[in-house]
Structures are given as structure tokens and as C-alpha cells.
Amino acid sequence: MPSQIELYEEMSHLSSRMVEAARAGDWDNLIELEHGVAGLRDTLMATPEDHNSLATDLDRRRSLIQRILEDDAEVRRHTEPWMEHVRKYLGNSARRHDVEKAYAAGAGESAAGAPGA
Numbered sequence: 409m410p411s412q413i414e415l416y417e418e419m420s421h422l423s424s425r426m427v428e429a430a431r432a433g434d435w436d437n438l439i440e441l442e443h444g445v446a447g448l449r450d451t452l453m454a455t456p457e458d459h460n461s462l463a464t465d466l467d468r469r470r471s472l473i474q475r476i477l478e479d480d481a482e483v484r485r486h487t488e489p490w491m492e493h494v495r496k497y498l499g500n501s502a503r504r505h506d507v508e509k510a511y512a513a514g515a516g517e518s519a520a521g522a523p524g525a
Contacts, residue, residue: 420472
């Protein structure tokens with residue numbers, strides 16, 4: 409089983425690749441990398457702390473966590489405009505669907521109430 413510092417290093421490596429994917433608009437790769445980071449995070453949470461290495465690796469661990477957080481902020485700068493676009497698109501699509509459904513229901517009622525129906 410990898411040590412905690414090795415897990416942080418791998419998470420940092422993947423988060424750097426996530427930044428590259430976000431800059432390139434490679435959303436599929438970004439999602440795949442995010443799943444990798446999530447898996448490492450789960451492994452990290454299940455890995456017992458080695459108190460001997462904790463003191464010696466503290467500065468390195470801080471540096472890696474800071475880099476991961478900076479990468480996360482960079483990814484968000486690239487994904488938030490795209491997510492807003494998707495929200496608007498889905499909102500418009502849902503609204504259009506509701507309007508079409510309402511008109512279809514109204515048309516059915518009009519036809520049923522029409523003379524000769």
C-alpha cells in the first residue's frame with residue numbers, strides 16, 4: 409500500500425493534468441482524471457497515518473495540498489463558465505419542454521371540446 413505522501417504526490421500529479429484538460433476543454437479526460445483523484449482521496453482516507461513520517465513529510469505534504477488547491481481553483485475558472493452555459497441550455501430546454509407540454513395539453517382539451525368531437 410502506498411504511503412500517504414505518495415498518495416498526495418499522485419493526487420497532485422493528477423490535479424496538474426486536470427488543469428491541462430480544463431484549459432484544453434477536454435471534458436471527458438477531465439472527468440476521468442477527477443475520478444482518479446477521488447479514488448486516491450478515498451484510499452488516503454482509509455490509509456492509517458504513519459506518525460513517524462508525518463513530522464518529516466509535513467512541509468512536503470503542505471506544499472502538495474497547496475498545489476492541489478491551486479489546481480482546483482484553476483480548473484474551476486475553466487469549468488464554471490462551461491457549467492453556466494450547460495445550466496442555461498438545460499434550463500431553456502426544460503422550459504421549452506414545459507411550454508410544449510402545456511400547449512399539447514391545451515390543444516387536446518380544445519379538440520375534445522370542439523363541436524362535433
